[in-house]
Amino acid sequence: MSAPQQHISPSALEAWSKSFLADQDPAVRDALLVDSRQATYPAGGLISRENNYKVVLVNRGQLRAKITAWDGREATTRYVTAGQFSALPAMMTDGAPSSVEAVSHCEVTIFNPQTFRRLMRTRADLCYAVAVYLAESSYESVANLEDNLFKSVQQRVSRHLLEMATPTVNGLLVQTDQTDLAHAIGSVREVVSRALRKLSDAGAIRRNRRQIWIEDPALLRDFASTDPVTPASDQLRVLESDLHAGQRP
Template sequence: MNRDCAPIPPAALQAWSKSFLAGQDPEIRDALLSDSRVVTYSAGTVICRGNSDYRVTLVHKGRIRAKVTSWDGREVTTRYATAGHFTALPAMLTDGAPSSLEAVTMCEVSVLNPNTFRRLMRTRAELAYQVAVYLAESTYETVAYLEDNLFNSVQQRLSRHLLEMATPTVNGLLVQTDQTDLAHTIGSVREVVARALKKLDDIGAIRRYRRQIWIEDPALLRSFASTDLRGRRLPEVRDS
């Protein structure tokens, strides 16, 4: 089926305008987005499992977690993708990668055609250069995540992940997860995470209710998360 003239959804155009490719020739944008399909994933869905099973996506809304999993089931988060971010660009260029993707919240994405993307990169030098810069920056981001998991305390890692996983609602910032999922996310165990959550609850940084964690004091939570080794600035999380 020829999709060269397929209409591009407004949500895809808006996400593109937030992406690192926003300044590219509109012809490149239209070629990629016309040859894509919009897919929605519910929270907790495994989008792809790594290796040759990968999805090159442009995120419209929601939050996606990239992770690597050891043979014994332990997980380490390598990055998060939100609106305007692309996923699996390294896998597209190497025909597979070790990380898998999971929807943290309900997500809507454009699933791009990797063949079209590779063809454009071979013929458009500016596109290829921008992707190369993006991949370099993503590598540094992944290294920083690994440093956090290797050297930072559970309290620091947990606080940072809660901030990055939080979704704004009319009632405040909400993280929908449980202790087991959080332990997997930060590469720890349930019992240790439970103690760290209780501490945050006791001081008023969060409020827990079943699988819901409400962030009551984002600034206080950031103070726990921000003392990492690289001094990286954490993303601002707004409650409206």
């Protein structure tokens, strides 16, 4: 029998309906949501860190999963938006070498990991759905790793802007600055500044302090997929700049 709906947040139900678990038995859904809690985080707020993880479903807003090197440099492994889960792998291993922070003001549903694991031990349909999700997440991580290793800063900046964009009545908006964006792609502010200037000159974006408006999404997608107008000498200078930045104390 399903749990009484009045104990479940309407926003959590809406987010669940968009998730990869939407087709699960309502009894499974209600058992998890009744034993959950709601929380809000401001932009930049830290949600979980390594072994202090939280299994969350995003109701509204956007999160960023990231890894941090010993010298403070960061690299984004995944963006998480409404209807998506975060930290399910950490739940299975009781921790993970990554952290999650809010990109924008967000509302999340935080699950009890013990309840989640208990249901997975008794419900094959839930267990199989999570297994498929984990497999797909591993492929996504490989794709992100490929981007960070083999693609230019220009391509990485363009892709991250597309993934971070939020629809508004005035168009697609990314609320970030050069420093935060540099952290997101594992680069440095000076290099990202040049990439943003190039996108702005081409008409793909428009900047206003911590706001970046995407003026031409199709053009920005072209920049994310290819970087044909960057000479090899410029790419070498960008690479050298990144390497020198990484060697700074």
